[in-house]
């Protein structure tokens with residue numbers, strides 16, 4: 001398997017966690033005999049310092065010329081006085097737009113070993129494993145007209161979807177569900193909004209092409225409660241842009257730390273992979289950053305860009321294994337007396353070791 005990955009580490013803890021994620025990808029390539037190449041590019045504050053712009057054209061070219069883009073995080077307080085279009089975060093918005101992905105995937109998983117890190121009771125989050133599929137290019141964030149008339153004190157945003165926009169993201173949700181627990185929960189507000197009625201009718205129609213996948217509809221307000229009450233009831237959750245933004249953050253609580261959450265944006269020219277967290281300037285350079293969100297993001301690269309499902313699972317299982325063994329970065333050590341506190345680098349090494357053992361075992365089983 002050949003894969004060219006553009007690595008845009010960015011600012012703050014971005015380079016620290018991205019280094020651990022790329023080490024894991026290198027290990028998978030080496031252990032499995034794959035040919036992965038890594039091309040580095042600047043984005044965010046480091047790019048402003050070097051090139052005067054948060055997204056240099058060389059970075060954009062490298063991203064478009066790759067099979068997958070792995071991004072760390074952007075954001076640096078020293079640029080706070082710049083206008084929003086010149087700040088590090090502008091680079092992120094520009095690259096997301098240029099790559100054109102319309103389906104944002106956000107897993108939310110309960111780790112038994114981390115039950116103490118979640119504010120929810122262990123019996124509530126037990127066995128929770130949700131994959132959000134959020135539509136990313138339509139809805140309220142992009143709909144026209146949009147304006148704020150400061151004289152009349154009136155403002156407008158427009159929630160707009162076309163059938164085609166719903167069809168393409170719904171297909172991704174059903175495809176993914178058919179490889180998981182075969183259930184799609186589509187979220188809308190069809191009792192009030194016409195745009196949600198279009199959403200519901202379209203998703204219902206697409207579901208007919210996936211007879212092995214169960215479809216249920218939920219209204220967004222009651223869904224917000226169900227996620228906290230019985231998260232294990234959900235498999236793939238399909239949402240429009242705004243609802244998904246809110247619900248996927250809410251469900252992040254199940255996992256227990258921002259540092260544990262991966263994401264992928266697929267469907268465009270090149271898939272974009274990034275941990276959910278930001279550049280965390282408060283802990284940058286201290287070795288306290290949790291690299292597991294970035295490492296789980298690397299697993300998503302393997303699954304969605306390389307088609308290496310077994311290796312993606314091996315990385316995810318390696319993460320489970322190091323957590324079960326008690327290794328913790330500071331953000332996930334809360335309330336856990338048996339935790340063995342480790343640095344970013346040490347956590348990466350433990351995952352690497354667990355991964356190597358599991359891939360070795362798999363290969364010797366094949367040899368038998």
Ligand code: NAD
Pocket residue numbers: 013017072073074075076077089092258259260274275276277278279280281282283288289290291293331
């Ligand atoms: P943040 O995600 O950077 O940090 C929030 C809190 O979570 C901090 O206390 C931080 O220490 C902690 N945290 C985050 N990631 C962690 C990790 N991997 N391990 C351990 N702890 C972790 O959000 P913020 O503080 O609101 O923003 C900081 C900067 O990041 C800002 O410039 C913001 O614009 C930017 N930002 C970037 C992205 C992105 O690149 N995708 C996302 C959010 C924020």
